[in-house]
Amino acid sequence: MEYITLNNGLQCPVIGIGTFMLSPTDAQNSVREALNMGYSLVDTANAYVNERAVGRGIRESGADRGEVFLSTKLWPSEYENPNAVDETLERLGVNYVDLLYIHQPAGNWLEGYRQLEKAYKEGKAKSIGISNFEGKYIAELKTKWEIVPQFIQVEAHPYYTQKELRETLDQYGIRLMSWYPLGHGDKSLMEEPVFAELGEKYCKSPAQVILRWHTQMGFVVIPGSKNVDHFKDNLDIMDFRLTEEEMARIAQLDRGERYYHRTDAQLDGFAAWRPAFEKA
Template identity: 60%
Template sequence: MQNFELNNGVTIPMLGLGTFQMSPDQAQKAVVSALESGYRLLDTANAYLNEKAVGRGIRESSVTRQEIFLSSKLWPTVYQDKTAVDKTLQRLGTDHLDLLFLHQPAGDFMAGYRQLEQAYRDGKIKAIGISNFHGKKLTQLLEQAKIKPQVIQVEAHPYYTQSEIREVLTPYGIKLMAWYPLGHGDHSLLNEPLFTKLAQKYGKSNVQIILRWHVQMGFIVIPGSTDPKHIKDNANIFDFELTPEEMAQIAKLDQKKRYYIPNDAREEQYAQMQMDFEAQK
């Protein structure tokens, strides 16, 4: 597995396992499978309700915690809870996180960000992340942050390359981590003739071509799968390289098409949702 370097000098694997929409049982098994297949980056969240299972998967594997880059996300309802970071660590069964995000730009997100900054100073987290931030709230956070974030997690794929956000992030050296990296499984994207042509050329699948495009774009990519074969195949993208001409051809596919439409009303609704994190299995 190859790595990127974050703006604070911490290294992060280019590719990892996302556990969004996985049940606890699925997440635990997927984590074990991923670690056995060479993955070292695992991503979860309070709201996924599978943090405990991710922790169990880590302990069940033969890979030590020190070898793993582990990330999670605080939900807006705990942004003002001074114990939120410690409770997240407890659920995962670890004394630190390599990366901790704010999950949504909702509620008192600056109070949440101050928590992350303090956890960073205390050595409880090695990097700070923000997720789904955009527009004025992204600008506000970057202006007010005493410690600038290392990573932003947003939807990104060849149909939506996040060019505007990347322009904002570039001066800060903030890396983009892509969710929905395969366009939420959109067959139109997966079966683009260009990807089929490149897959034939390199002896890869269309999915592997897209994931390779992500890392060459400089994106950290976290495809989610519960199928051991797919998990293994998703990581098999480091033995070839797309040419600059091929990257330019893929760039023409950008339609600014997204599968999740953020808006303030939805984010405020998320902020009011109550998640029973403690009751998760």
């Protein structure tokens, strides 16, 4: 496994397993199997309503808690809940998380960020992050944070490399964790000739080439799946490295076009929605 060093000195694996859209049963099974085959980064969220299952998967794997980099996110409805962090830890069955995000720039997100800073100071979160804070949102947060975040989680892939955002991130040493890393099912990205060509050269699939591109961009990537074979394939990207010329060819694919377009109305909806958390 390869690691990146965060701006607070913590190390994080460059690839992990995401649990977005996984049912509790699938999340539990996926986390257990992924950890057993060598993964050590697991990402979940309040909103995924599978935190208890993720915790069960970690325990069933037999993995040493200190060897698992566990990431989760507070949902906007929890930003003003003074017990949100403790309740999140209780659902996961842990005393701390390695990375705690606020999930959306919705509702009283500044209070949510203050919760992260408090959790960081108390040792309940080893690192903190922001998810989907781009443009005006990160610009405003920069004027108000006490502790610089270690991570941002946003959409990123060869068609949308977050070039403008990365100029800000580089100033503060903030790392990027990619979602929709393979294009969210869009075949046009996977079928770009450059990935087939490089896949043939390195005996890899186009998906593996794209995931390797992410890690060489300095991104952390968390593809999700309930298919064990996909876990194995996604992890099998450490035995080759794209050249500078090949990275430059892939850079030419950047269209500045994203798949997900969030609206202000959706942000209002996020603030109003409350996850139906799993029962103990």
